[in-house]
Amino acid sequence: MTQAHLSAPAHAPFSIKGFDLDAFVSATLDEDLGAGLPGGGRDVTSESVIAPEARFSGVMDSRDAITVAGLPIAAAFFRTLDPAMEIEILVAEGAQVSPGTRLMRLAGNARALLTAERSALNTVQHLSGIATMTRSYVEAMAGHATLLDTRKTIPGLRHLEKYATRMGGAQNHRMGLWDAAMIKDNHVLVAGGVGPAVARAREAGVAQIICEVDHLDQIEPAIEAGAHHLLLDNMGPDRLREAVALVAGRVPTEASGGVNLATIGAIAASGVTYVSVGRLTQSAPAADIGLDFTPL
Template sequence: MTFSLPGFDLNHFVRATLDEDLGLGLPGGGQDVTSESVIPADARFSGVMDSRDAITVAGLGIAVAFFRALDPDMAIELLVEDGAQIGPGTDLMRIEGNARAMLTAERAALNTVQHLSGIATMTRTYVDAMQGHATLLDTRKTIPGLRHLEKYATRMGGATNHRMGLWDAAMIKDNHVLVAGGVGEAVRRAREAGVKSIICEVDRIDQIEPALAAGASHLLLDNMDVPMLRQAVALIAGRVPSEASGGVRLDTIAAIAATGVTYVSVGRLTQSAPAADVGLDFTPL
């Protein structure tokens, strides 16, 4: 089955990534000089991609697209699915086909699986630490050009996506409030502009009622400690979803999630996740 995401052009991503690695358009570029000089054009390899650590898997479908872009007839067997939690030493996929194609696509395929699985693995760690309280959200703190993939990876780890960008919800933050003159006025302007989903950031208890009265549909409780979060949740009383955000760490998320907030958002899921240790070993045929 072909990997697809709404708003994400897989073919363009694969081609642009391979072109970058091959140096297309640069003097002397457009080729894998090592493989083309060392490996016969008709040589064939088999290969196994595996994980050296316990991880949550993400990105295998994109890896397939890299290999198939260079050898459409490559035989590929996926052994696990994205979202699977696996132990160290688990095989992820088996491939067989043109050796040059495998070697040229190898780094792009591995980089993608390592990066996305790293995000999914960290996300799963945070989800598990929440102990069933609240829902984990990601943020817009993503690498430019990779947002759709990184947010896909957080979903594979058990999180729910926050807004995808600047277009699908208003998020009123302190600078918007500063210009508008208050949270109530900022929310009112967004509501009068016809915006349906209005997330309003508040960092004080006295901002909650003005934001709600003006029509906020979601309150982001910014950098509040646990006692203040409990107070805010009690005041909101379920009228809109509430989101704890700012400075959330693995050692604090359980207490934050247990305050009764609807969501907890964590930027480090996409900002700071280490790459998963995934490798690919080849055998000549």
């Protein structure tokens, strides 16, 4: 996102590589509406209480200091149910905002607003929560190393959650099992050692080979066999410094395991290239974001 303000109907397109926004919005709304189930496919509360011609205006705001992510996705829920919905996104994706900041203004069909409200809020609260936690880790690193996310994502939400970590200032690790080899202890066990495991991946023509290293004596065999990136697993800052010295800049190094807000500063300052943190997507609490309506 490069624009701070988007207004319907002429708004900048939003896309995430590998993510189908229309399919996500449709599936999420169908789940909430009970599409395909006996008696499903409708919002019984709004249909029974709200007149079909009623119109609302609404303001989405942050109740906490957060890093924002997901507002264009939230907007898509509302536009799906009311294509004429007037929407103004007031802050850019990745912006750090204070409590009480207005994030989005809306005006349109009241039933559409009420039906889409929970799906839209769930999405922006979850993604902003990830972005907010990510930003706190980036700040704790004090400019040392680069923060990476992991594959510890909710099934079906990987592209969205990894988008949110980018909004928080992290860089994406591999997206899945397909775009890089990550040789871990179980692969090493079956292959008969770090060297043979890496050599097999090289022989198979894998373009990017990440090799987990649990012990310092595994570093040289992994590099000699052709690893492109070493994951230094569960090493404290002192051991990480030793490992970085042994690698001597030949390949990027990544610290992983035992990383939290209290430890990441020292870990990042050890000289590693990257620090990966699974809790960014696995454990981030939802951001406190509200949406209040007013009849028009």
